Structure formats: structure tokens, C-alpha cells
Amino acid sequence: xxxxxxxxxxxxxxxxxxxxxxxxxxxxxxxxxxxxxxxxxxxxxxxxxxxxxxxxxxxxxxxxxxxxxxxxxxxxxxxxxxxxxxxxxxxxxxxxxxxxxxxxxxxxxxxxxxxxxxxxxxxxxxxxxxxxxxxxxxxxxxxxxxxxxxxxxxxxxxxxxxxxxxxxxxxxxxxxxxxxxxxxxxxxxxxxxxxxxxxxxxxxxxxxxxxxxxxxxxxxxxxxxxxxxxxxxxxx
Amino acid sequence: xxxxxxxxxxxxxxxxxxxxxxxxxxxxxxxxxxxxxxxxxxxxxxxxxxxxxxxxxxxxxxxxxxxxxxxxxxxxxxxxxxxxxxxxxxxxxxxxxxxxxxxxxxxxxxxxxxxxxxxxxxxxxxxxxxxxxxxxxxxxxxxxxxxxxxxxxxxxxxxxxxxxxxxxxxxxxxxxxxxxxxxxxxxxxxxxxxxxxxxxxxxxxxxxxxxxxxxxxxxxxxxxxxxxxxxxxxxx
DNA sequence: TACTCTTGTCACACCACTGTAATATTATAT
DNA sequence: ATATAATATTACAGTGGTGTGACAAGAGTA
Numbered sequence: 001x002x003x004x005x006x007x008x009x010x011x012x013x014x015x016x017x018x019x020x021x022x023x024x025x026x027x028x029x030x031x032x033x034x035x036x037x038x039x040x041x042x043x044x045x046x047x048x049x050x051x052x053x054x055x056x057x058x059x060x061x062x063x064x065x066x067x068x069x070x071x072x073x074x075x076x077x078x079x080x081x082x083x084x085x086x087x088x089x090x091x092x093x094x095x096x097x098x099x100x101x102x103x104x105x106x107x108x109x110x111x112x113x114x115x116x117x118x119x120x121x122x123x124x125x126x127x128x129x130x131x132x133x134x135x136x137x138x139x140x141x142x143x144x145x146x147x148x149x150x151x152x153x154x155x156x157x158x159x160x161x162x163x164x165x166x167x168x169x170x171x172x173x174x175x176x177x178x179x180x181x182x183x184x185x186x187x188x189x190x191x192x193x194x195x196x197x198x199x200x201x202x203x204x205x206x207x208x209x210x211x212x213x214x215x216x217x218x219x220x221x222x223x224x225x226x227x228x229x230x231x232x233x234x235x236x
Numbered sequence: 237x238x239x240x241x242x243x244x245x246x247x248x249x250x251x252x253x254x255x256x257x258x259x260x261x262x263x264x265x266x267x268x269x270x271x272x273x274x275x276x277x278x279x280x281x282x283x284x285x286x287x288x289x290x291x292x293x294x295x296x297x298x299x300x301x302x303x304x305x306x307x308x309x310x311x312x313x314x315x316x317x318x319x320x321x322x323x324x325x326x327x328x329x330x331x332x333x334x335x336x337x338x339x340x341x342x343x344x345x346x347x348x349x350x351x352x353x354x355x356x357x358x359x360x361x362x363x364x365x366x367x368x369x370x371x372x373x374x375x376x377x378x379x380x381x382x383x384x385x386x387x388x389x390x391x392x393x394x395x396x397x398x399x400x401x402x403x404x405x406x407x408x409x410x411x412x413x414x415x416x417x418x419x420x421x422x423x424x425x426x427x428x429x430x431x432x433x434x435x436x437x438x439x440x441x442x443x444x445x446x447x448x449x450x451x452x453x454x455x456x457x458x459x460x461x462x463x464x465x466x467x468x469x470x471x472x
Numbered sequence: 473t474a475c476t477c478t479t480g481t482c483a484c485a486c487c488a489c490t491g492t493a494a495t496a497t498t499a500t501a502t
Numbered sequence: 503a504t505a506t507a508a509t510a511t512t513a514c515a516g517t518g519g520t521g522t523g524a525c526a527a528g529a530g531t532a
Binding site for chain 1: 273276277280409410415426461462463466468471472
Binding site: 194197198200201223225226 | 507508509510511512
């Protein structure tokens with residue numbers, strides 16, 4: 001659930017930097033490559049979520065790279081957005097023919113670029129099986145973003161929601177604070193370790209806020225001393 | 237209701253042109269795409285009312301595109317008519333299996349094509365598009381473009397109407413601002429994120445303008461902090 | 473042309489949420 | 503039992519997400 005990584009492939013440093021800054025501001029991670037070969041290495045190594053690919057690259061055109069990526073089964077689903085200075089319809093048709101997912105002509109506004117990236121990512125991520133997770137009478141519905149106990153809505157903040165979702169989809173397993181931080185907050189944030197405890201506390205409090213007819217759902221969030229936390233239906 | 241827009245997806249230019257002319261004469265707007273990818277982009281960007289889809293696209297992706305569109309909730313109601321040169325029953329069965337709305341075998345007469353398009357449009361308009369959506373005493377009638385609360389007309393702008401229509405036909409589900417923008421404004425418009433908030437505000441205001449005897453319908457438009465908005469009959 | 477309605481954007485205010493530190497409590501070891 | 507480490511709890515200030523009113527440009531109309 002961490003920020004998507006975008007690979008920028010362009011031979012002009014100025015453009016790479018400009019786009020990089022734009023993407024950073026928009027909350028993406030960005031990396032860049034200068035040549036098609038570099039790009040290929042980076043793709044295999046770092047598995048970015050999307051590629052911004054310049055149409056004209058020295059030594060092996062961008063379109064050739066796009067074609068290769070779309071042909072290879074391992075990378076064929078990797079979304080590609082083509083960048084080009086040309087505006088003729090021919091290129092557009094040809095580029096889309098290769099299987100490119102979208103197409104942005106230079107010069108473009110940062111806003112447009114970000115919007116198209118988000119749109120493409122949404123399309124490729126689309127229809128993720130957001131199944132309702134249920135434990136006894138505790139329900140978490142990702143699509144409606146609701147938590148209910150015996151059909152009473154439970155109020156909690158976004159972080160507690162993500163935390164609970166993570167726990168409910170990984171039950172009966174202990175996670176260290178570091179691990180929880182990676183999964184819930186994402187890889188590139190530094191948190192004080194105790195911060196996790198506070199959010200655990202808030203989550204437990206939220207789960208206790210509904211007076212339950214049977215069990216106290218806060219008990220499902222179990223402390224494992226020296227190891228971390230665990231979501232479990234069995235008593236500690 | 238302006239003229240319906242038909243998207244023609246076929247790899248042969250001659251056929252695209254022929255159909256395009258036919259449709260123009262019949263009073264439709266037409267646009268065309270050569271590949272499944274182009275088609276997908278065009279669908280997201282321009283939201284056509286019906287798709288004429290060639291069975292055999294290079295890469296055999298015609299049926300694949302149909303399947304994808306029918307699988308995605310947001311495009312699943314988009315009517316599709318399959319075009320094919322083959323006459324075998326097998327294909328027919330397979331095509332309808334995917335959920336395609338009708339099926340025309342080449343060669344076909346322009347008159348037949350137009351007749352089938354009208355038939356499918358009539359069917360889909362009648363059933364999904366123009367059906368009155370009702371939640372308690374809040375009614376939205378797409379065909380007359382009116383919203384009423386307890387039979388009192390509610391005054392709102394076109395954008396708020398589209399927004400409400402989208403929400404009422406996708407209840408109990410959270411949509412991010414980006415998502416709402418895609419669905420209500422279309423794919424190739426770039427808005428400031430906060431603009432959505434303002435329209436939400438206007439919609440809520442409109443829904444509150446009628447003094448309700450029972451509930452305040454503005455409450456159905458719920459804010460989900462950090463996630464987006466949701467139309468829900470359950471309390472937040 | 474002048475007028476109205478609609479639309480997108482901005483600026484400001486507000487408050488829920490977040491992260492941290494400080495303190496209290498509990499569990500384990502000696 | 504006491505000390506010590508680990509966790510629970512509380513309080514608080516800063517931040518960021520959202521609500522809201524105002525405004526100017528555009529679309530449509532008389």
C-alpha cells in the first residue's frame with residue numbers, strides 16, 4: 001500500500017529532473033533511466049509500478065522498448081505512458097498499437113501528467129477483490145470503508161482502519177512493530193516505535209466503544225511481549 | 237438528450253469508414269478505434285453510449301476487451317454489439333456468454349445495423365440509464381432530469397445532478413476524488429482536487445434546501461476522511 | 473449587449489487526526 | 503520482593519484534510 005514507484009526514461013537530464021520533482025510533489029516515488037538498456041535493468045531490478053517512456057531515445061528507440069516489454073509475459077501488464085514532442089496522429093496510433101496505456105505530448109502541464117498517471121494506475125489496479133472481512137460480528141468492508149460490530153458502525157481514524165485491515169487479513173500471526181510500520185505506513189517513513197503502541201491503543205479503544213452483546217473485540221488485538229502484536233480469535 | 241455516441245472498434249479502415257458514414261446518416265455521433273487499447277482509452281475518455289466491436293482484432297483481443305469491460309463494474313452496463321464475419325453458432329454462443337448485448341454478422345445491411353443499435357440502446361436506456369432511482373423520498377429521474385424530495389423539486393446545477401446520479405447508482409461505496417472526477421467529469425479533464433469538495437458542498441446544500449419532514453438527505457452524502465466520499469443510507 | 477446561471481479556483485477557518493514525549497502500569501528476571 | 507525492561511495510557515501541539523464563502527471567467531439566454 002505504499003506509494004507507487006514511477007520509472008522515468010528520458011535522455012534529457014532537465015526533463016528527468018523536472019518530471020521527478022513533479023512526481024515527488026504528487027506523492028510518488030520516482031527513479032530514472034537514461035537509455036532503453038538502463039531502463040530495462042531498472043525494471044527488472046526495482047519493478048516500478050509504471051513507466052514514463054520517452055518516444056525518442058538514442059540507441060534503440062523508446063517504442064522498441066515498449067514493444068519488448070509488452071511482448072515479454074513478465075512485463076506485459078506493466079503500464080506504460082509514452083512521452084513525445086510530436087503531435088501527429090500517426091504517432092499516437094502507432095504508440096497505442098504497441099500496447100501503450102496512455103500517451104502524453106510535450107509540453108504538458110504537471111497536473112495533466114499526474115492526472116494521467118493516476119488514471120492509468122487506477123485502471124491497472126482496478127477491480128481489486130475488496131472482499132468484506134468478517135470475524136464473528138466484526139465486519140470490515142474495504143469498498144465502503146466501514147467497520148461494524150453487530151451492524152453498529154465503529155468510528156476510527158484512517159490509520160486505525162488500515163491497521164485493522166492489515167490485522168484482519170493476516171490473522172493468527174505475530175508482527176513486529178517494524179513489520180507493522182512497513183505494511184501500514186509504508187516503507188519510507190520513520191516512526192518512533194512507541195507510536196505503534198498508541199495506534200494499537202486507539203484501535204482497541206475504537207473496538208471497545210461499541211458495547212458488545214457477547215465479546216469485547218479489543219481482545220482480538222493481542223500483545224505478544226517482546227515480539228509485537230497479533231490478531232487472533234483464540235484467547236491469549 | 238443529445239445524439240448517442242457510438243464507438244466503432246475495427247482494424248480495417250474501410251469498414252470503420254463505412255460504418256461511420258452509416259451512423260452519421262442515421263443521426264448518431266461516431267468515433268472509432270483501431271485496437272483494443274485505443275478503444276479502452278477512448279471509452280474512458282469519451283464515454284460512448286454503445287460500442288460496435290469487431291470479433292477479430294489483431295491479437296485476438298476483441299472478445300478479451302468485451303470481457304474486461306463487462307467485468308469492470310463501472311463499464312459493465314455499457315452496451316456492446318459484436319461484429320463478426322464468422323457465422324458459426326459457436327462464436328455466437330461464446331460472444332453472448334461474455335455478456336455482449338447483441339451480435340451482427342458481416343456482411344450486414346446498414347439498415348440492419350442501425351436497427352439493432354437502436355434496439356439495444358432502447359433496451360439499455362429503458363432499463364438502466366433512465367430508470368428512476370429512489371432512496372426513501374429522494375427521487376432522481378434521469379429521463380426528465382429532475383430531482384425531488386417528497387415530490388418537491390430540488391434545484392441544482394447539471395454537475396450536481398450528474399454527481400448525485402453517480403452516487404445514487406453506486407451506493408455504499410467510497411470513491412476517491414480522482415475516481416469521482418473520472419466518473420462524473422470524464423477522463424480528459426483536469427480539475428483541482430478541492431473542486432470536488434465544492435461540488436459536494438453544493439449538492440449537500442441543494443439537498444438541504446427542502447425542509448424535510450423526516451431526514452436530512454444531505455446526510456446521505458458522507459465524508460470519509462482520507463478516502464473520499466460515500467453515498468450511504470446508513471449513518472456515518 | 474447585458475444579464476443570469478454555472479463552474480472552477482482560491483483563501484480562510486476549523487477540527488479530526490497524527491506523532492511524540494512523559495508518565496503509569498504490567499510482565500519478566502534476578 | 504525488587505529491579506528492570508516492555509508495554510499501556512494520557513496529554514498535547516502541529517499538521518493536514520475538509521467545510522465554506524467569495525469571486526471571476528465562461529456558457530447560455532433574452
